[in-house]
Amino acid sequence: MTKQSVVPVEAVAATITVAAAEAVVSSSPMFSYPPPLSLRKKFLPHLEIATGGRITSWIESMKASSPTHAKAVAAADDEQLVWAVKHPSALSKFEQIASAAKGKKVAIFLDYDGTLSPIVDDPDSAFMTDAMRKAVRKLGRCFPTAIVSGRCLDKVMSFVKLAELYYAGSHGMDIKGPEKSTAKSILFQPAREFLPMIDEVNEALLENTKSIPGVKVENNKFCVSVHFRCVEEKNWGALFEQVRSVLKEYPKLRLTQGRKVLEIRPTIKWDKGKALEFLLRSLGFADCDDVMPIYIGDDRTDEDAFKVLRERGQGIGILVSKFPKETNASYSLQEPSEVKDFLTRLVKWKHMLMKARSKV
Ligand SMILES: [Mg+2]
Numbered sequence: 001m002t003k004q005s006v007v008p009v010e011a012v013a014a015t016i017t018v019a020a021a022e023a024v025v026s027s028s029p030m031f032s033y034p035p036p037l038s039l040r041k042k043f044l045p046h047l048e049i050a051t052g053g054r055i056t057s058w059i060e061s062m063k064a065s066s067p068t069h070a071k072a073v074a075a076a077d078d079e080q081l082v083w084a085v086k087h088p089s090a091l092s093k094f095e096q097i098a099s100a101a102k103g104k105k106v107a108i109f110l111d112y113d114g115t116l117s118p119i120v121d122d123p124d125s126a127f128m129t130d131a132m133r134k135a136v137r138k139l140g141r142c143f144p145t146a147i148v149s150g151r152c153l154d155k156v157m158s159f160v161k162l163a164e165l166y167y168a169g170s171h172g173m174d175i176k177g178p179e180k181s182t183a184k185s186i187l188f189q190p191a192r193e194f195l196p197m198i199d200e201v202n203e204a205l206l207e208n209t210k211s212i213p214g215v216k217v218e219n220n221k222f223c224v225s226v227h228f229r230c231v232e233e234k235n236w237g238a239l240f241e242q243v244r245s246v247l248k249e250y251p252k253l254r255l256t257q258g259r260k261v262l263e264i265r266p267t268i269k270w271d272k273g274k275a276l277e278f279l280l281r282s283l284g285f286a287d288c289d290d291v292m293p294i295y296i297g298d299d300r301t302d303e304d305a306f307k308v309l310r311e312r313g314q315g316i317g318i319l320v321s322k323f324p325k326e327t328n329a330s331y332s333l334q335e336p337s338e339v340k341d342f343l344t345r346l347v348k349w350k351h352m353l354m355k356a357r358s359k360v
Pocket residue numbers: 111112113114115297298299
């Protein structure tokens with residue numbers, strides 16, 4: 001596929017307006033490490049736009065989402081308390097969750113970065129611990145388990161190293177079934193036609209951002225991630241300008257912001273929520289009333305999956321966050337170590353049920 005031609009300024013402006021309006025309507029206002037809710041609302045309309053938008057707002061939202069800002073991480077105590085009541089710990093409410101899951105077909109969906117692994121400076125070093133791998137391996141033996149990540153499929157599989165799981169890479173745009181299984185192996189790539197364009201943009205971003213220290217451009221096959229976790233704050237404006245200048249040439253791609261990362265993705269309507277629905281269908285759970293999907297994630301992109309569960313009135317979403325955030329998830333866990341504890345409890349619960357059943 002060749003590079004897209006530059007569209008007229010008016011057309012770009014119209015696209016921005018429509019896309020920004022749609023973003024307000026269809027997307028949830030999430031920041032990774034949020035400032036107080038009032039600030040979040042202020043910047044909400046500028047989180048996800050096609051190829052432009054107010055630069056100041058973008059940079060402000062990049063600042064607001066950075067945990068380097070003391071104000072952002074020090075949420076007021078009362079706000080924390082109110083949030084914790086609304087989104088209680090999945091560990092402290094485990095019995096409630098187990099009771100809701102009893103007699104149902106449980107399926108587990110896990111984000112990777114910030115959920116199974118800590119967020120680290122070098123995205124290539126976001127390894128999960130052996131203890132976490134052990135917990136996920138045991139989990140996969142008890143329930144259908146999928147890893148749903150923004151990373152490309154190969155990268156996330158190389159981190160997790162468990163061939164028996166389902167994987168949805170590139171925000172669900174690259175889906176694969178278990179390797180060592182008699183089950184039909186799934187391979188679904190709804191954005192395949194964008195592959196040459198993504199490669200082209202990756203090269204342009206590498207070239208255009210090379211003068212900015214600390215930038216890490218990562219080709220995630222169906223999307224490109226520009227990590228700014230190691231970029232000095234004074235250079236964020238320059239970085240955003242460079243990214244935007246590249247994207248002006250590609251109206252079929254859109255820019256979104258995640259946790260310490262800018263992401264360039266195809267404009268197709270496909271996200272982690274769609275991937276979740278696809279996987280549920282593939283597992284034969286599409287029209288089942290007795291299915292209980294549990295989705296755990298930490299990022300804005302996971303909100304699409306939380307939203308799907310809310311709309312289905314089925315299953316639960318668990319947000320991994322130490323700080324109050326607007327979310328469609330029902331429960332929370334503070335960090336990956338708590339995710340591990342929760343998964344371990346799920347396995348123990350399943351073993352207990354099987355043991356009780358074998359005695360009948
Ligand atoms: Mg994540």
